[in-house]
Amino acid sequence: MDLIPAPRGAQVQDDGEPFRLGAHTALAAGPGTGGTERWLRATVGAAYGLALPPGVSGAADTITLLVDDALAVEEYRLAVSGTGVEIRGGDAAGLFWGAQTLRQLLGPEAFRRAPVADGPPCIPQVTIEDAPRFAWRGFMLDVARHFMPKDVVLRCVDLLAAHKLNVLHLHLTDDQGWRIEIKRYPRLTEVGAWRTRTKVGLRDSPLWDERPHGGYYTQEDIREIVAYAAARHVAVVPEIDIPGHSQAAIAAYPELGNSDVVDTTALPVLTSWGVNPNVLAPTDTTLRFYENVLAEVVELFPSTFVHIGGDECPKGQWRESAAAQARIKELGLADEDALQSWFIRHFDTWLAARGRRLIGWDEILQGGLADGAAVSSWRGYAGGIAAARAGHDVVMCPEQHVYLDYRQDAGPDEPVPIAYVRTLEDVYRFEPVPSELTEDEARHVIGVQANCWTETMDSVRSVDYMTFPRLAAFAEVAWSRLPAPAGRDYRQFSARMHTHYRRLDALGVEYRPPSGPHP
Numbered sequence: 001m002d003l004i005p006a007p008r009g010a011q012v013q014d015d016g017e018p019f020r021l022g023a024h025t026a027l028a029a030g031p032g033t034g035g036t037e038r039w040l041r042a043t044v045g046a047a048y049g050l051a052l053p054p055g056v057s058g059a060a061d062t063i064t065l066l067v068d069d070a071l072a073v074e075e076y077r078l079a080v081s082g083t084g085v086e087i088r089g090g091d092a093a094g095l096f097w098g099a100q101t102l103r104q105l106l107g108p109e110a111f112r113r114a115p116v117a118d119g120p121p122c123i124p125q126v127t128i129e130d131a132p133r134f135a136w137r138g139f140m141l142d143v144a145r146h147f148m149p150k151d152v153v154l155r156c157v158d159l160l161a162a163h164k165l166n167v168l169h170l171h172l173t174d175d176q177g178w179r180i181e182i183k184r185y186p187r188l189t190e191v192g193a194w195r196t197r198t199k200v201g202l203r204d205s206p207l208w209d210e211r212p213h214g215g216y217y218t219q220e221d222i223r224e225i226v227a228y229a230a231a232r233h234v235a236v237v238p239e240i241d242i243p244g245h246s247q248a249a250i251a252a253y254p255e256l257g258n259s260d261v262v263d264t265t266a267l268p269v270l271t272s273w274g275v276n277p278n279v280l281a282p283t284d285t286t287l288r289f290y291e292n293v294l295a296e297v298v299e300l301f302p303s304t305f306v307h308i309g310g311d312e313c314p315k316g317q318w319r320e321s322a323a324a325q326a327r328i329k330e331l332g333l334a335d336e337d338a339l340q341s342w343f344i345r346h347f348d349t350w351l352a353a354r355g356r357r358l359i360g361w362d363e364i365l366q367g368g369l370a371d372g373a374a375v376s377s378w379r380g381y382a383g384g385i386a387a388a389r390a391g392h393d394v395v396m397c398p399e400q401h402v403y404l405d406y407r408q409d410a411g412p413d414e415p416v417p418i419a420y421v422r423t424l425e426d427v428y429r430f431e432p433v434p435s436e437l438t439e440d441e442a443r444h445v446i447g448v449q450a451n452c453w454t455e456t457m458d459s460v461r462s463v464d465y466m467t468f469p470r471l472a473a474f475a476e477v478a479w480s481r482l483p484a485p486a487g488r489d490y491r492q493f494s495a496r497m498h499t500h501y502r503r504l505d506a507l508g509v510e511y512r513p514p515s516g517p518h519p
């Protein structure tokens, strides 16, 4: 069966008649199934050229979909007998994950778009019970450094769902680009979405791509992405990065920057990479501006969490700026770290008043965490541990395991090395819950996330190459209850991957082959 991610339990009845999918196979859906039958027709039905007409629950030659309150949220049971298939989900999401498992059971051809010639397949009799380990199983796509067109994002949602991942975190703003239309501030996209050229490689690289680069999602695009994802039980979490990584916004609206220490009217959308000194000014103008931005953002994204970045905000300009220093005094704050914390707290309160929750990178711990804030722990585990101990929710995404921009091998033909090598096995050995947390503290680790920063990825092909196959290993960490890293069977996972590569082939994913680019 070679299921990825591995289910909690599976029992195959070797001696039973297999179930044969065919022209007469019907699809029956009970109430509350949330469109999974439509998804099955559009994917499995299309791949085999089958209509899967509506049928009667439990009848012969029928795939039956049911919501069963006795099961937990996202849990599912899948039973294949000689005469039919039954999937029960604790909710519509659980049912959908069960349908994803059914697609894997059918075979790699079930992942194709065009009908296969060799006819519908058989599935062995099997009973599967399954439920996720973590509620937040995320993937971050940085669409700010390189803009990814809408269809790339929709395809990404499908790939996440195929791996039972359920959060797409969109990094929508950064120094190098602003990617979401905000009606009240048109210059954010008229100016902020475009840069004149792009550095190829990192700091010491002499190379430039001299073509202008840019693009953004209209609000209509965003609505389409959010609805498409919701139909696949994927939540889209927007990130508007403040108070660092904001030069594209300052290029569009210079009054947002520290204009008493730098001529903000001369700042362009940034064309190179790294930690950038040009950060937001801690003024009321800035607060009102971002409140207005976030007001449009929360209208578009129904997700509980809104990510406000908070990472890599150098404090140099605040130290130099008389206005920022006056602000620190006026607010009675200890230092610039406290000023960053004041910034974040403001939006924590603002979001909470609108029924939303703030999440930020672990730098938001500096100067004290805002009351309701959750933390994306990226600089290792320390930030996540500190936050969990203080009773805050944590999404673990430590760079040493799940940074997909780090190359997968040291070979000379690998893409530009951002940092050290992180192999497929390194990702597989990721343990999200540090052993030093007590059981109560560990409950605050609500999930895990793999992050794909795109400084060096300018196309869907390069994102594919860096993301896969590592996302498959990550999905297993996120979904399956694996033993502690030392006891994990990487060889057994690798054996299952042979089938999974054929699924990715059928999906048209240009993963890094296990033997590397030049075998």
Ligand code: TNX
Pocket (backbone or CB within 6 Å): 311, 312, 361, 378, 403, 405, 418, 453, 454, 455
């Ligand atoms: C750090 S991770 C960043 C990003 C870069 C990334 C490159 C984080 C919150 N900030 O701005 O793209 O390193 O690996």
